[in-house]
Amino acid sequence: MKATAWMGTDSVKVIDVPDPKIMNARDAIVRISTTAICGSDLHLYHGYIPAMRKGDILGHEFMGEVVEVGPQVRNLKPGDRVVVPFPISCGHCSSCQRGLYSVCENSNPNAGIAEKIMGHSPAGIFGYSHLLGGYAGGQAEYARVPFADVGPVKVPDEVRDDQAVMLADVFPTGYMGAEMCDIKPGQVIAVWGAGPVGLFAAASARLLGAERVIVIDRFPYRLRLAEEHVGAETINYEQADVLDTLNEMTAGRGPDACIDAVGLEGHHGNAAMYAYDRAKQAARVETERPFALRQAILACRSGGVVSVVGAYGGFVDKFPMGAFMNRSLIMRTGQCHVQRYTRPLLERIRRGEIDPSFIVSHRMPLRDAPKGYKIFQKKQDDCTKVLLTV
Amino acid sequence: MDRVDSVLLPELDGPVPATLPSTLGLLSLALGVGALVAPGPLARLTGVDDSAAARMVIPAVGLRELGSAAGLISGRRPAGWAWSRVVGDAMDLTLLGRALADHGGERRRRLTLTAAVIAGITAVDVLAAVRIGRAQRARARMIRMEIAVTVNRSPAEAYRFWRDVENLPRFMAHLESVRADDLRRSHWIARAPAGQRVEWDAEIIDDQPNKAITWRSLPGTRVPNAGRVRFVPAPGDRGTEVRVELRYAPPAGALGRAVAKLFGEEPEQQVRDDLRRFKQVLEAGEVVRSEGSPNGISVRQQAMQRPAQPLPASRR
Ligand SMILES: [Zn+2]
Ligand SMILES: [Zn+2]
Numbered sequence: 019m020k021a022t023a024w025m026g027t028d029s030v031k032v033i034d035v036p037d038p039k040i041m042n043a044r045d046a047i048v049r050i051s052t053t054a055i056c057g058s059d060l061h062l063y064h065g066y067i068p069a070m071r072k073g074d075i076l077g078h079e080f081m082g083e084v085v086e087v088g089p090q091v092r093n094l095k096p097g098d099r100v101v102v103p104f105p106i107s108c109g110h111c112s113s114c115q116r117g118l119y120s121v122c123e124n125s126n127p128n129a130g131i132a133e134k135i136m137g138h139s140p141a142g143i144f145g146y147s148h149l150l151g152g153y154a155g156g157q158a159e160y161a162r163v164p165f166a167d168v169g170p171v172k173v174p175d176e177v178r179d180d181q182a183v184m185l186a187d188v189f190p191t192g193y194m195g196a197e198m199c200d201i202k203p204g205q206v207i208a209v210w211g212a213g214p215v216g217l218f219a220a221a222s223a224r225l226l227g228a229e230r231v232i233v234i235d236r237f238p239y240r241l242r243l244a245e246e247h248v249g250a251e252t253i254n255y256e257q258a259d260v261l262d263t264l265n266e267m268t269a270g271r272g273p274d275a276c277i278d279a280v281g282l283e284g285h286h287g288n289a290a291m292y293a294y295d296r297a298k299q300a301a302r303v304e305t306e307r308p309f310a311l312r313q314a315i316l317a318c319r320s321g322g323v324v325s326v327v328g329a330y331g332g333f334v335d336k337f338p339m340g341a342f343m344n345r346s347l348i349m350r351t352g353q354c355h356v357q358r359y360t361r362p363l364l365e366r367i368r369r370g371e372i373d374p375s376f377i378v379s380h381r382m383p384l385r386d387a388p389k390g391y392k393i394f395q396k397k398q399d400d401c402t403k404v405l406l407t408v
Numbered sequence: 409m410d411r412v413d414s415v416l417l418p419e420l421d422g423p424v425p426a427t428l429p430s431t432l433g434l435l436s437l438a439l440g441v442g443a444l445v446a447p448g449p450l451a452r453l454t455g456v457d458d459s460a461a462a463r464m465v466i467p468a469v470g471l472r473e474l475g476s477a478a479g480l481i482s483g484r485r486p487a488g489w490a491w492s493r494v495v496g497d498a499m500d501l502t503l504l505g506r507a508l509a510d511h512g513g514e515r516r517r518r519l520t521l522t523a524a525v526i527a528g529i530t531a532v533d534v535l536a537a538v539r540i541g542r543a544q545r546a547r548a549r550m551i552r553m554e555i556a557v558t559v560n561r562s563p564a565e566a567y568r569f570w571r572d573v574e575n576l577p578r579f580m581a582h583l584e585s586v587r588a589d590d591l592r593r594s595h596w597i598a599r600a601p602a603g604q605r606v607e608w609d610a611e612i613i614d615d616q617p618n619k620a621i622t623w624r625s626l627p628g629t630r631v632p633n634a635g636r637v638r639f640v641p642a643p644g645d646r647g648t649e650v651r652v653e654l655r656y657a658p659p660a661g662a663l664g665r666a667v668a669k670l671f672g673e674e675p676e677q678q679v680r681d682d683l684r685r686f687k688q689v690l691e692a693g694e695v696v697r698s699e700g701s702p703n704g705i706s707v708r709q710q711a712m713q714r715p716a717q718p719l720p721a722s723r724r
Pocket of ligand 1: 078
């Protein structure tokens with residue numbers, strides 16, 4: 019089959035690889051119809067996530083048709099159209115049973131390596147380095163889905179591929195970012211990053227009853243999406259001082275909750291600050307450029323929530339601990355526990371409360387994946403989300 | 409937490425090697441005292457009574473034996489003292505050889521008998537020294553570890569799965585098979601690199617249903633090992649803390665290197681991975697595999713894993 023493989027920093031290729039096989043009784047094989055390139059795939063593309071190897075198949079956002087199931091999979095049958103959550107979760111460990119699917123205790127066969135870096139291992143993720151399991155990804159013609167009786171969700175005919183595939187990651191991730199803010203009527207929520215996750219966080223904050231949503235980014239076309247599709251107010255941090263503007267907009271209180279939907283490859287309006295962190299990151303002295311996180315902590319109202327759904331890999335420099343501690347802030351974080359959200363969000367799509375396809379800017383065949391990565395990386399042609407059809 | 413004393417390994421902790429040095433020490437003591445108290449009768453008995461040198465040599469041999477006796481009975485560095493006895497035996501044999509050369513008749517007969525007795529003692533001493541040395545080195549090499557995992561199942565379920573020892577290869581990566589001979593005894597085969605195998609018999613020496621199982625290898629194995637697993641209810645109704653203690657003494661030489669490779673560079677990591685697979689099998693019903701780790705968790709495999717290599721040109 020054809021698959022998109024990581025070939026080194028800034029290099030992906032569509033290559034021929036062996037078809038996936040059922041390896042365990044709870045596996046399914048899915049013939050992929052639509053898959054997406056995620057912002058966090060760009061972290062792999064840029065070489066920031068350790069433990070990638072040449073030839074690894076990328077992709078953790080995909081959907082398609084079940085073509086084969088292992089003997090223990092009773093909820094799916096060949097022919098079912100499903101979307102597959104990106105965390106691989108066994109469904110039976112204490113974490114899974116508490117709904118914390120992205121920290122499944124059983125699904126990372128390379129847990130020993132992850133423990134050395136993170137203390138405890140999170141769940142395995144499709145196509146996301148050997149640190150997180152060495153699972154083949156879904157930017158391919160077929161994918162093997164472990165624990166298929168827990169993850170995949172059947173998609174009704176009236177929900178289109180470009181809507182459903184958002185349930186694999188970006189929509190639930192943004193939704194969880196908003197849910198962690200514990201939004202109450204009248205609240206103001208600020209979201210750093212107007213990429214897919216940031217846009218869905220902003221949209222979800224609205225769905226959850228926020229009075230005002232403010233989105234911070236530097237690309238006018240992405241801010242426009244936030245205004246037009248989400249009804250958010252926006253700040254372009256290259257044109258305005260973010261803290262001053264937020265204080266002014268909230269009459270000195272600061273946002274009630276701040277969502278970091280940026281993660282480790284942030285940009286900063288201040289060239290000197292950006293160069294400082296960029297240089298440290300290049301020298302591997304720190305692994306992150308946490309501008310959004312620092313700013314979110316400083317901006318948040320005292321006693322407010324800082325919700326982190328942007329991806330981080332390692333260590334953060336100059337974390338404003340003084341502000342965080344002295345002002346009674348709460349931080350909530352997590353890779354999305356997607357399995358918790360797929361069904362309710364699918365329901366919202368079906369009821370027409372939201373059409374998540376508004377973030378899709380590019381559609382191309384799988385064989386053009388290298389072009390898709392380039393366009394997304396360079397934010398060419400107003401790129402927000404690239405869908406690959408198979 | 410109540411600390412459990414570690415499981416005995418008969419070869420290494422048992423009474424045999426511990427008494428061997430003191431037995432040899434008592435033999436030395438008897439010989440030494442005899443040589444000092446009655447050098448004349450001893451000289452006649454051994455056939456060296458006509459030699460002028462014998463009157464000097466026999467008490468000297470006696471003193472040497474007393475020295476060995478003190479060393480062996482004290483129990484410090486028993487292997488060294490056992491080898492000192494061998495050296496002494498060699499000296500005695502050399503002296504007897506010289507005496508044999510210039511004697512004939514009745515004396516020659518007695519000297520030959522003495523030489524035969526001392527040669528016998530030498531053989532015993534060499535065997536003892538080798539055995540004591542091996543046990544000492546094995547004890548020095550002994551690897552001990554205590555590793556635990558929390559499993560979201562009841563102590564009874566975890567105990568039941570483990571108690572059926574034939575299940576062990578399902579999660580212990582290096583085991584090829586375990587065959588239960590009866591309720592206590594079992595035969596274990598481990599796969600070592602390069603097609604080698606290590607086999608041993610083990611017995612369950614303590615079995616507390618739903619609480620703990622203790623086992624050890626039977627004497628005679630080349631890789632003495634012992635272990636205990638306890639199934640402790642985890643606080644807050646979170647299943648079971650499965651706590652494993654292991655001890656094993658890899659042998660020296662080629663087999664030792666194979667055993668060391670068997671457990672990888674980090675034996676503790678291997679056992680931790682074994683326990684993680686135990687958890688996977690009990691909770692998820694299977695050992696979790698990825699394209700990069702098709703055999704599930706394995707430290708050795710992780711270093712070499714390849715998820716999806718491009719097909720060779722011929723198969724495209
Ligand atoms: Zn993603
Ligand atoms: Zn789990």
